[in-house]
Every structure is written in structure tokens, then in C-alpha cells.
Amino acid sequence: MLYFLGHPVEIVRRARRRTLTIKVQESSLRVLTNQQVKTDQILAFLNSKENWIAKHLNQIKIRQTQFPKPTLQNGSHYPWLGERKYFQFAESKKQKVQFKIEDGFLICYVAQALQSSSTEIQRQLIKFYKTQAMQYLETRVSYWSDVTGLYPNQLQFRSPRSRWGSCSSQKHISLNWKLICQSPALIDYVIVHELCHLQHLNHSTQFWNLVESHLPDYQVIEKVLQDQVYLGNFLDHPK
Numbered sequence: 001m002l003y004f005l006g007h008p009v010e011i012v013r014r015a016r017r018r019t020l021t022i023k024v025q026e027s028s029l030r031v032l033t034n035q036q037v038k039t040d041q042i043l044a045f046l047n048s049k050e051n052w053i054a055k056h057l058n059q060i061k062i063r064q065t066q067f068p069k070p071t072l073q074n075g076s077h078y079p080w081l082g083e084r085k086y087f088q089f090a091e092s093k094k095q096k097v098q099f100k101i102e103d104g105f106l107i108c109y110v111a112q113a114l115q116s117s118s119t120e121i122q123r124q125l126i127k128f129y130k131t132q133a134m135q136y137l138e139t140r141v142s143y144w145s146d147v148t149g150l151y152p153n154q155l156q157f158r159s160p161r162s163r164w165g166s167c168s169s170q171k172h173i174s175l176n177w178k179l180i181c182q183s184p185a186l187i188d189y190v191i192v193h194e195l196c197h198l199q200h201l202n203h204s205t206q207f208w209n210l211v212e213s214h215l216p217d218y219q220v221i222e223k224v225l226q227d228q229v230y231l232g233n234f235l236d237h238p239k
């Protein structure tokens with residue numbers, strides 16, 4: 001195994017790949033290349049990009065401190081609509097793992113025998129967040145569509161790592177379902193922002209005026225937006 005700056009280097013080779021690409025990830029550096037490129041060429045390439053790699057590794061470290069990954073342990077806290085929900089195991093007779101939000105708790109109903117199967121619990125947790133998120137977001141989109149008179153042709157849900165949403169010229173709106181971790185005010189802003197793109201597919205003055213006419217305080221949220229995007233990253237499927 002090759003290491004660079006103390007991080008394992010994962011080399012992914014595809015015959016038709018023409019370029020060398022580096023992806024800085026949480027647990028490794030991933031190099032995308034073809035069959036012909038030799039290891040010492042890869043090392044030379046990494047060396048030439050050392051400053052850039054170090055900068056990105058540092059950003060990841062800061063993010064991990066700022067948004068620590070919650071664990072599957074009683075008392076661990078999970079973000080939910082801008083609040084903290086405390087994780088709690090509860091005994092269940094069913095074979096299936098189930099989740100519920102009850103007051104300040106995120107309850108995981110699971111049979112005693114399954115409490116240690118963290119992969120399955122994690123999988124169900126992600127599913128639970130996604131299902132709840134889609135319901136919540138759909139309701140808010142329809143609320144704001146009625147307020148603004150702007151209706152998308154299609155509403156999709158995705159989970160990109162660093163984007164909140166997007167709007168296409170076909171009037172398809174795509175929302176990041178990990179938004180469910182954020183405060184209702186932030187969620188509403190993202191929705192109004194994308195709905196306003198149905199009228200102005202740009203960030204022109206007219207666009208911002210339209211956003212402001214529906215949400216006069218939008219600038220306050222716009223300021224914290226970018227920092228908050230990593231809050232939901234614990235919901236990414238492990239690679």
C-alpha cells in the first residue's frame with residue numbers, strides 16, 4: 001500500500017482514462033488513472049500537488065472537528081430539523097430495525113440480538129432520514145409553491161456532498177434530502193431560492209429581488225449556508 005502525507009493512496013485504474021486525477025477523501029487519497037501509468041509516476045504527480053493535497057486534507061480535518069460523525073450509541077446526538085436528537089436504543093420483538101423521532105430522542109427499535117449489527121442499523125437509519133426528509137420537503141415545496149405561484153415540473157431528491165439543490169431549464173428542481181438536518185428556516189430558504197430560479201434561471205438582481213420579496217431576511221441564512229452543508233455528511237453511504 002502506497003502512503004502520501006500519512007494517508008493511504010487508493011489507485012483506481014481504467015483502461016480508457018487519459019489523465020491523472022486526485023480525489024482527496026476522508027480516509028484516503030484516490031488516484032484515478034490508466035493501466036500504463038507507473039507507481040513512481042503517480043508519486044511524482046502527488047509530490048507536485050503536495051500543497052494542494054495538504055490544503056484539502058486540512059479542510060477535511062477542520063470539518064470533522066466541526067461536524068463530528070454521530071455514533072450508534074445511547075446519548076450520541078443527531079441533527080434533525082436544526083435540533084439535536086439523542087440516540088436511544090429500545091427493545092423490539094421485530095426482526096426489522098425501526099426508527100422514530102420522539103420529543104428530543106431518535107429511538108432505534110431493535111431486537112437485542114441485532115444491536116451489534118451496526119451496518120444494518122446504519123443502513124436503516126439512512127433510509128429513515130431519507131423517507132422522512134422527502135415527506136417534509138415535499139410538504140414545504142408545495143407550501144412555498146402556493147405562496148410564490150411557482151411550481152416545478154418535477155421534484156427530485158438527491159444527496160450530493162456539497163450542494164443544497166438545483167433547478168434546470170426543464171423546470172426540474174432537485175433538493176438534497178440531507179437538508180432534513182438543517183433548521184426549518186434554512187430549508188425554506190433553499191426551497192424559495194430554487195423556486196425563484198423557475199422564473200429567473202440565474203443570479204441576477206431580479207432573481208435576488210424576487211427571493212427577498214418572499215424572504216426579507218434571506219441574507220442572514222445565505223451567510224451560514226455554505227458552512228452548514230457538511231452537517232448531514234454522516235448520512236453518506238460508506239464507500
Ligand SMILES: [Zn+2]
Nearest residue numbers: 193197202203
Ligand atoms: Zn441559485
